[in-house]
Amino acid sequence: MVVKQETKSMTGNDAASYAALYAKPEVIAAYPITPQTTIVENLSRYVDAGILDAEFIIVESEHSALAACMGAAWSGVRTFTATSSQGLLYMAENVFWSGYGRLPIIMPVVNRCLAPGWNIWPDFQDSMAFRDAGWIQMYTKNNQEVFDTVLQSFKITEDKEIALPSMPCLDGFVISHTTGQVDLPDAEDAYEFVGPYDDPIIEIDVDNPWAFGPMTGPDLYAKNRRDLMAAMERAKKKIVSVHKEFDERFGRSYGNGLVEPYGDDEADLTLVTLGTIGDESQEAIDRLKAEGHNVNALRVRTFRPFPFEDIIEFAKKNHKLAVIDRAVSFGHEGPLRIEVEAVLKRFNVDTEITGQIMGIGGEDVSYSKIIDYAKKELKE
């Protein structure tokens, strides 16, 4: 039975901090960076007001923000931080350290482009730089999905079989600072869904001392990385099952949790997207269909682990994929297109594929622009 929820209007960052509040992290580390800042500001207010019983560490850099969360994770407590853009880059070595170290940390990334020049608007260049860091990455399309995804992330990340940090991604400003509708469950119901973190993945124990991350020869090192690869595979199933459980309790779903198809199963053109462009594409699809075009869409919600099975299954039924990327691998294509194209080849699927890079540095990606692009691809 779906629990009672209250419809509220709030920004995407508010939605992220509500989810964090409801999950009751015990250690939070915070460093300001636009457009993430209001997430940790909200949490500092909750802590000061006594609504959230957490240690709040006001660190001197993002490098230390993640490092403090890592210390908390090693100590066996639930932990949370958030960042954006240059802040994520400044954390870099700790992002890999915590991913490869299998530390259960939840860190929303409010996507913002990278300098130079100074620009606070969204693209995915920041989080895409960390797709190989061993973190789960889920891209959200609206404020509601931010709340839902952050809440789900705790349950996925803290599963002993998974033990991978999570980076729920939300487009800067388009979601983070834009007020939208969010159906909010009671704090108790949300917490009951996540559950307490009382059987930690790892915990410092003076009676049973271990060393974390000492010098490791090639054999053991390679085994650790292969374990990480296997955990990523398991994470796909876990994301689906947590998403399903969430749907049963709260009555909301996003495809199967890995990918969200939109429109008919078979079409002449399929828009493949990430993040808010996925939401805007749905509007574009509705309008294109009203004009008589046969189009559909597939929003990749989970980018790491990469749900290639679901993408292939959908691609097989369709004729042409048009991938919209909000990031570039300079010297190549957009990362989403590269990866989708690779799996088509790998599974001998002859569905045509093309792509377009849009929305870099916050360039507006309206449904009308998507419609123009789709029409161009339909003609070719």
Place this chain on the structure above:
Amino acid sequence: MPVTQKDLMIKPKDALLKGHFACAGCGSALAFRHAIGSVADKAVLVVPASCASVYQGSGKGVSFNVPTVNTAFAASDAVASGISRALKKKGKDDLKVIVWGGDGSAADIGIATEIGACDRQENILHVMYSNNVYGNTGGQRSGDTMIGARTATTPDGNTTPRKMVPFILMANNARYVATASAAFLEDFVEKFQKALSMEGFKFIQIDISCPPNWRADSADSVKISRLGVQTGIWPLFEWDRETNTVVLSRPGKKYNEKENRKPITDWTKLQGRFRGITEAELKALEEDTERQWNFIRKFM
């Protein structure tokens, strides 16, 4: 409580098991065994990239007999902050969170992290064991390298003064700051335990000999450290925020007076890193040493 030679012989738990990878004559491993051994049942170690990340041993054969978290070079004090807060949250704040790292992290790459933890008054102790050089990577100059030292990146001799990390942390309101020497272990362990009895950010800088990088005979390890104190190169003191006073430590007290000091060359001549040191460099090294003492005296 004064720590005696006898106390050092009693190890409630051996913190450094057989098979560690420390070089012969390593002052850091020596200091580790005695200091960490004195609190082995309560110690939680955080080790940045440093010699300690090597000499703890490898893979499943780690010889540190206490929980040990290895961190990125600049991350240790922030990781320790997270651990300390989490332990507090769990009601386990009787445990002692100790950063054990070298001068590369404490004086250079990790100094912002360290000052950050100090500024927040995190309940941790940072022990900076200093061989005044990046030891692991083959002996390059660090911010704590002494004037005149020949290192892999200053083959003609280092020209810049030491960073004097203890004073930086005093200025940033640390709870307790001390210096120590591996040649005077009773004094070091006493300061170590005293620091751990206090709440807040504590810092101890300990001089440890590094025979490979100092190009010295490992048999001279303790002797060189002792001469470091006796020549005035290594002032031994402690400073407490509550009194804002520097107290010179018993083994090094008399070297405040220049006339009691042995010539610096007694110390330099045992170390290949000072081979070829010029008169001008020696003079500059002496002046830098005096600069430290002058700073200390302001707080006495």
